[in-house]
Amino acid sequence: MTYVDLVLERLSTEDEREALIGGDTRLTRAQARDLLFRLADGLVQRGIGPGDGVAAYVGNTPEAVLLVAAVHLLGGRLVYVPPEPGPSELKALIERAEVSGVVVDPAFSTLLDGWDLRDLPGDPVERTPAPSFTTVMYTGGTTGLPKLAVHRSDRRWEAFRAMPPSNVLSNTLITHGSGAAAAQMALTTGSKLVLGPSTFDAGTFCRLAREEQITTTVFVPPMMYEVLDHPDCPGPQFGTVIVGGSALAPQRLRQAIETWGPVVHQTYGMTEALSITTMPATSVDFERPDTMRTVGKANPVLEVETRDGDVWVRGPFVMQGYWGEPPLSETADGWFNTGDMGYFDDDGYLYLNDRSKDVIVTGRTSDNVYSRLLDDFLVTLPGVKQAAAVAQPDEALGEVVHVFLVTEGPDVDVDRIRASVVAELGELYQPRGVTVVDRLPLTKIGKVDKRKLRSLFR
Known part of the structure; x- marks a missing residue:
């Protein structure tokens, strides 16, 4: 049957x-x-x-x-x-x-x-x-x-x-x-x-x-x-x-x-x-x-x-x-x-912790930043509605953390966000780049398209 x-x-x-x-x-x-x-x-x-x-x-x-x-x-x-x-x-x-x-x-x-x-x-x-x-x-x-x-x-x-x-x-x-x-x-x-x-x-x-x-x-x-x-x-x-x-x-x-x-x-x-x-x-x-x-x-x-x-x-x-x-x-x-x-x-x-392909390897000792952990924390901050952390290529460190944010308004205190991340997750998780977008790109089935976000740095 x-x-x-x-x-x-x-x-x-x-x-x-x-x-x-x-x-x-x-x-x-x-x-x-x-x-x-x-x-x-x-x-x-x-x-x-x-x-x-x-x-x-x-x-x-x-x-x-x-x-x-x-x-x-x-x-x-x-x-x-x-x-x-x-x-x-x-x-x-x-x-x-x-x-x-x-x-x-x-x-x-x-x-x-x-x-x-x-x-x-x-x-x-x-x-x-x-x-x-x-x-x-x-x-x-x-x-x-x-x-x-x-x-x-x-x-x-x-x-x-x-x-x-x-x-x-x-x-x-x-x-x-x-x-x-x-x-x-x-x-x-x-x-x-x-x-x-x-x-x-x-x-x-x-x-x-x-x-x-x-x-x-x-x-x-x-x-x-x-x-x-x-x-x-x-x-x-x-x-x-x-x-x-x-x-x-x-x-x-x-x-x-x-x-x-x-x-x-x-x-x-x-x-x-x-x-x-x-x-x-x-x-x-x-x-x-x-x-x-x-x-x-x-x-x-x-x-x-x-x-x-x-x-x-x-x-x-x-x-x-x-x-x-x-x-x-x-x-x-x-x-x-x-x-x-x-x-x-x-x-x-x-x-x-993360998808293996979404782990960001960074720092002088090539440590793992679990992007999901960072995504989850960022949306707890006032004014942040959605977040996606991805790896941005870096000559000195291989990769650094870059975050894309959907916020409730155009005024975003990037320094406050960085300080909050460091205080909660540590220096390794500090975003080196922050981009505010109207919406995160999604695949046709509705998942955040981190591959598309990573491609912006190529």
């Missing part, structure tokens, strides 16, 4: 209950089930069968969500194509993924040619779901050439099975890990899934949360910050707020809990290793600041450990390997090095 069996089961009851909403499209369960089968038939008519690769270059629409389920229903290999790369890199990605077809949504982007999602549906032929499928996810290309992480028949749905239905608002693209997980969670629980626009907008979120009576939502941190700062930010209407994908500033976590109540759940994971740890809001104690810095305890179905400061993970939510490369079972006994640096405390809570 795969999650598709459960989805079809949910869509076979209460036919007129709403299932999928996106833009001007509203689908009932019966309509969604019919469209899922018609999309699968359209793929079959184009020669797609078990094991065949289908690339999806689509935005946040009900049709795109059902396309994912249709490929998996047929036992195909779904390849998520992200929006970040340019045309040449996209074509190289498609070639590397060895797919049999590409499904595109021209309303989302025209950078790739392929089967138009609008023309794909065929006949409503009911099919029994294949026993297994494959999902391939692009790593984002933050270091070296982008890679494709291969996951076989994701079992996360088993954790969703007992959850009651709710009204879910998904904010990230469905071709991103958190967006895909939100869609799967909603479909397998029989929830109403509301899709935010392909490009996140805090005002639209606030409107949809109110109009659709949203009770469950999924963010990456910068999106949540924009909502918290928005004048129409919803009050405590949510039963569950899930936030993950990048580091969460403790002060912002506190603000979210104070705004929405103890419903804010942090998750730590990545494209290659899903759902590594979780930290429920009920475990956060404002009197113990360390509880706002941890990403929680390890998922009980995974093995998680630190080796020389690096976080390693093994288990069913870890990718099989990268497409075209030997599987992890052959090269590392199934273990994957996340590239994150962290440690466990005596109670089993994991704390992350």
Whole structure:
């Protein structure tokens, strides 16, 4: 049994209950089930069968969500194509993924040619779901050439099975890990899934949360910050707020809990290793600041450990390997090095210092400055709304700390900021450069784009 069996089961009851909403499209369960089968038939008519690769270059629409389920229903290999790369890199990605077809949504982007999602549906032929499928996810290309992480028949749905239905608002693209997980969670629980626009907008979120009576939502941190700062930010209407994908500033976590109540759940994971740890809001104690810095305890179905400061993970939510490369079972006994640096405390809570690529190596003795630690501290200073510390090349020291700030006003006391940093974190963390910007650059999935900030110094 795969999650598709459960989805079809949910869509076979209460036919007129709403299932999928996106833009001007509203689908009932019966309509969604019919469209899922018609999309699968359209793929079959184009020669797609078990094991065949289908690339999806689509935005946040009900049709795109059902396309994912249709490929998996047929036992195909779904390849998520992200929006970040340019045309040449996209074509190289498609070639590397060895797919049999590409499904595109021209309303989302025209950078790739392929089967138009609008023309794909065929006949409503009911099919029994294949026993297994494959999902391939692009790593984002933050270091070296982008890679494709291969996951076989994701079992996360088993954790969703007992959850009651709710009204879910998904904010990230469905071709991103958190967006895909939100869609799967909603479909397998029989929830109403509301899709935010392909490009996140805090005002639209606030409107949809109110109009659709949203009770469950999924963010990456910068999106949540924009909502918290928005004048129409919803009050405590949510039963569950899930936030993950990048580091969460403790002060912002506190603000979210104070705004929405103890419903804010942090998750730590990545494209290659899903759902590594979780930290429920009920475990956060404002009197113990360390509880706002941890990403929680390890998922009980995974093995998680630190080796020389690096976080390693093994288990069913870890990718099989990268497409075209030997599987992890052959090269590392199934273990994957996340590239994150962290440690466990005596109670089993994991704390992350930084991504290894974001560590700033500076000083006369080449010491490590953990940019996440600095980011988190800077937003506690009066007037600082967002912060991103990156390495700036320096002839004498190799690298020095440069911070980009989003502030409440144009007048920034740089000397005060530097003095505060030194007093709290030490001389090593002192920013040598400070740049005030209107907003921090984000990747298309909503994470702060530190690679783009570092490129400003090249």
